[in-house]
Amino acid sequence: MMADYTVRDQVAVIELDNPPVNALGSAVRAGIYDGIRKADRDPNIKAVVICGKRGTFCAGADIREFDGGKNGPWITDIGDFIDNMKKPVVAAIEGFALGGGLEVALFCHYRIALKTVRVGQPEVQIGLLPGGGGTIRLPRATGLKNALDIITTGNHVPAEKAAKMGIIDQIVTGDIIEEGIKFVKSKCNIDTSLVCLRMKTVKYSGDLDDISEAAMTKVKSKFKGAIAPIVCVKSVINSAKMPYEKGIDTEKEHFQDLRHSSQSKAMRYAFFAERAITRWQLPSGGNYKTAKPLPVKTSGVIGAGTMGGGIALCLITSGIPCILVEQNQQFLDKGLEIVKAQLMRTVQLGKLSTEQAKKCFTMLKPTTNIEDLKNVDLVIEAVYEDLKLKREIFEKLDRICKSETILCTNTSSLHIDSIATATKRQSKVVGTHFFAPSYIMKLLENIYGTKTSAETVATVMKLGKTIKKVPVLVGSCTGFVANRMLKPYSEEAQYCLEEGSTPSIVDTVLMDFGMPIGNFQVSDLSGLDIGFRIKREAARKAGVELSKNSRFFLGQRNCGLIEKLYEAGRMGKKNGKGWYKYESLNGKPIVDPEVTMLIEEHCRSLGIERRNIGSQEILERMQYAMINEGFKILEEGLCTMAEEIDVIWIYGFSWPKYMGGPMYYASQIGLKKIYEKVCYYHKTFPYSMHWVPSSLLAKLSQIDLPLSEWGDVAQGRKLVNKL
Numbered sequence: 001m002m003a004d005y006t007v008r009d010q011v012a013v014i015e016l017d018n019p020p021v022n023a024l025g026s027a028v029r030a031g032i033y034d035g036i037r038k039a040d041r042d043p044n045i046k047a048v049v050i051c052g053k054r055g056t057f058c059a060g061a062d063i064r065e066f067d068g069g070k071n072g073p074w075i076t077d078i079g080d081f082i083d084n085m086k087k088p089v090v091a092a093i094e095g096f097a098l099g100g101g102l103e104v105a106l107f108c109h110y111r112i113a114l115k116t117v118r119v120g121q122p123e124v125q126i127g128l129l130p131g132g133g134g135t136i137r138l139p140r141a142t143g144l145k146n147a148l149d150i151i152t153t154g155n156h157v158p159a160e161k162a163a164k165m166g167i168i169d170q171i172v173t174g175d176i177i178e179e180g181i182k183f184v185k186s187k188c189n190i191d192t193s194l195v196c197l198r199m200k201t202v203k204y205s206g207d208l209d210d211i212s213e214a215a216m217t218k219v220k221s222k223f224k225g226a227i228a229p230i231v232c233v234k235s236v237i238n239s240a241k242m243p244y245e246k247g248i249d250t251e252k253e254h255f256q257d258l259r260h261s262s263q264s265k266a267m268r269y270a271f272f273a274e275r276a277i278t279r280w281q282l283p284s285g286g287n288y289k290t291a292k293p294l295p296v297k298t299s300g301v302i303g304a305g306t307m308g309g310g311i312a313l314c315l316i317t318s319g320i321p322c323i324l325v326e327q328n329q330q331f332l333d334k335g336l337e338i339v340k341a342q343l344m345r346t347v348q349l350g351k352l353s354t355e356q357a358k359k360c361f362t363m364l365k366p367t368t369n370i371e372d373l374k375n376v377d378l379v380i381e382a383v384y385e386d387l388k389l390k391r392e393i394f395e396k397l398d399r400i401c402k403s404e405t406i407l408c409t410n411t412s413s414l415h416i417d418s419i420a421t422a423t424k425r426q427s428k429v430v431g432t433h434f435f436a437p438s439y440i441m442k443l444l445e446n447i448y449g450t451k452t453s454a455e456t457v458a459t460v461m462k463l464g465k466t467i468k469k470v471p472v473l474v475g476s477c478t479g480f481v482a483n484r485m486l487k488p489y490s491e492e493a494q495y496c497l498e499e500g501s502t503p504s505i506v507d508t509v510l511m512d513f514g515m516p517i518g519n520f521q522v523s524d525l526s527g528l529d530i531g532f533r534i535k536r537e538a539a540r541k542a543g544v545e546l547s548k549n550s551r552f553f554l555g556q557r558n559c560g561l562i563e564k565l566y567e568a569g570r571m572g573k574k575n576g577k578g579w580y581k582y583e584s585l586n587g588k589p590i591v592d593p594e595v596t597m598l599i600e601e602h603c604r605s606l607g608i609e610r611r612n613i614g615s616q617e618i619l620e621r622m623q624y625a626m627i628n629e630g631f632k633i634l635e636e637g638l639c640t641m642a643e644e645i646d647v648i649w650i651y652g653f654s655w656p657k658y659m660g661g662p663m664y665y666a667s668q669i670g671l672k673k674i675y676e677k678v679c680y681y682h683k684t685f686p687y688s689m690h691w692v693p694s695s696l697l698a699k700l701s702q703i704d705l706p707l708s709e710w711g712d713v714a715q716g717r718k719l720v721n722k723l
């Protein structure tokens with residue numbers, strides 16, 4: 001049994017024991033169920049304490065069990081039994097009480113917790129609802145409004161706040177088991193039915209239908225396309241609408257439906273993918289197990305633009321002092337304004353108090369003297385994408401900084417070696433690619449060069465976690481993983497335009513799929529001048545002319561629409577016109593007939609016949625081209641597992657988690673179909689290199705292997721006879 005039963009001073013102590021987080025698998029549930037029945041039967045036992053081993057109560061149901069059909073008592077069976085017990089039962093909580101863990105605690109007559117505890121119902125984040133009585137009992141503990149908020153967001157609630165909300169009865173200090181015993185013994189003479197949540201009514205103010213409608217509207221707009229938040233609202237509302245037992249039975253039905261839904265399966269995959277990618281390894285053999293991160297107690301950022309300012313903000317809000325360097329006072333002042341404005345916004349959103357924000361700001365040391373970086377542990381260079389400039393800066397940093405300092409470059413496309421070779425410490429040079437806006441976006445693409453040491457990698461992987469990002473390690477190539485895959489995706493979007501579609505049709509198809517924003521809206525946000533300059537630079541390097549009227553560029557298919565929009569002065573949202581027009585800087589995209597005319601004229605002049613392109617074709621061309629690139633990335637060893645690619649798309653480009661990421665999506669469609677379509681498009685569009693089928697995709701399309709093994713096949717760790 002995975003719950004220890006001991007007796008101390010006439011109190012039964014049931015300790016959950018399932019490393020690492022005491023997940024509530026069937027054996028643990030059976031252990032608790034047996035324990036409480038034993039305690040109830042034993043006349044020498046006066047009360048019960050339920051707690052967890054290894055400093056934590058319980059992180060909820062064992063998510064891995066949801067794919068199988070494991071049996072054993074359900075949480076509500078345990079709860080029904082406790083509800084009828086005369087002996088008091090207390091949940092003594094340290095660490096976390098999440099999901100099923102909190103539900104078990106809510107079935108206890110009392111809950112005490114250490115101040116450091118966090119409680120919550122995060123099931124919605126894996127496409128579920130709290131199916132162990134949570135939607136029916138939490139509202140009885142804290143009222144409908146709080147319960148709706150906790151259950152639909154899945155956010156953790158710190159102990160003191162939970163106590164104010166009525167979820168925790170008492171905050172304690174000291175040994176949690178001893179405190180539990182002391183507490184529960186003081187309750188032996190109290191009738192347990194008086195404190196049993198089943199007996200309580202759900203508190204709310206206003207009309208229940210209005211509350212339900214408001215909550216539905218909120219979750220539908222906040223979690224577009226996701227089913228679980230809607231079902232969560234329904235079930236929480238049932239707690240006030242239905243008798244207790246009916247509410248619990250309906251909740252169980254909802255839970256089973258969600259558990260089998262494709263959205264929850266994808267989100268559960270994403271949960272484990274996020275953890276799998278922390279087990280990184282370098283081609284040289286260094287890995288997460290053997291490499292030790294260096295401490296980062298002080299830091300520096302070079303470049304106080306929107307990117308650099310945002311990175312500095314990530315550092316100081318995580319408690320790491322930062323020296324922010326700019327080339328002159330004017331740029332520095334401008335950068336500081338950006339940091340201040342973003343800090344203010346954080347205060348407005350309630351994420352930091354004014355006091356905390358002020359304290360953070362004192363950790364920022366602005367300077368125009370790069371020599372001030374000499375003693376910092378780590379520097380992140382965030383100047384614009386110019387190899388010559390970056391090399392100059394690294395050469396300087398190498399001279400100035402102490403020998404231990406790690407030097408990071410926030411490049412979005414340049415090879416790490418091309419920058420690292422400007423130094424005599426290539427082992428300490430690494431790429432840290434942040435995504436705009438750098439303070440908000442969670443992805444941190446860490447890129448190793450040929451000589452980057454495992455210790456350096458370990459340091460930036462740990463730093464990523466410290467500054468609350470999701471760090472993913474990748475190898476170096478043009479554009480790395482994120483932007484390299486984005487390229488064919490965006491190019492296909494433009495080809496669809498010249499073949500007959502429009503920016504708003506393409507964007508609507510993507511948003512209907514679940515993307516929060518369409519390809520052309522993103523392009524308007526970043527600015528069309530960026531795309532134009534990248535192309536111009538590529539042309540310059542190749543020594544050729546960039547011709548907007550040529551259907552070929554560098555031996556490949558070309559769409560000159562960006563050049564034409566740029567020439568027409570359409571820079572994107574910043575000047576109110578790009579692929580769309582905008583009435584203000586915060587305005588919504590409006591279809592602009594001028595752009596439609598421009599596209600039609602473009603086609604006429606080049607003799608491109610326009611046709612109706614269906615949404616299926618738009619989706620397929622954008623996504624399959626990018627998925628094919630993903631397989632090439634795996635094949636080249638730039639990622640070691642397909643999960644890395646999915647996490648990059650979820651956190652870098654907001655791919656809907658309930659679709660699991662592009663590689664997971666491919667696994668659901670079937671690699672045979674994807675491969676056939678890639679071959680078909682390769683034949684149809686022979687001048688787009690991105691349609692050349694990946695040989696790994698070709699191999700994997702012939703066999704049925706789980707996604708978790710694709711990386712192994714790519715790197716020869718798994719040999720498959722048939723291949």
Ligand SMILES: CCC/C=C/C(=O)SCCNC(=O)CCNC(=O)[C@H](O)C(C)(C)COP(=O)([O-])OP(=O)([O-])OC[C@H]1O[C@@H](n2cnc3c(N)ncnc32)[C@H](O)[C@@H]1OP(=O)([O-])[O-]
Nearest residue numbers: 021023059060061062063064098099100122130131132275
């Ligand atoms: C039945 C009635 C309905 C109830 C439904 C539910 O309760 S649904 C559940 C609702 N609950 C949740 O959604 C909570 C999910 N968990 C979390 O949010 C976090 O793990 C944490 C905040 C508890 C700890 O964060 P941290 O950064 O300190 O640690 P970490 O995140 O790296 O995890 C360490 C290891 O534990 C593993 N593992 C963790 N939880 C579970 C689990 N429930 N199951 C299985 N495994 C789990 C995790 O995979 C990892 O394993 P690895 O890779 O080393 O082999």
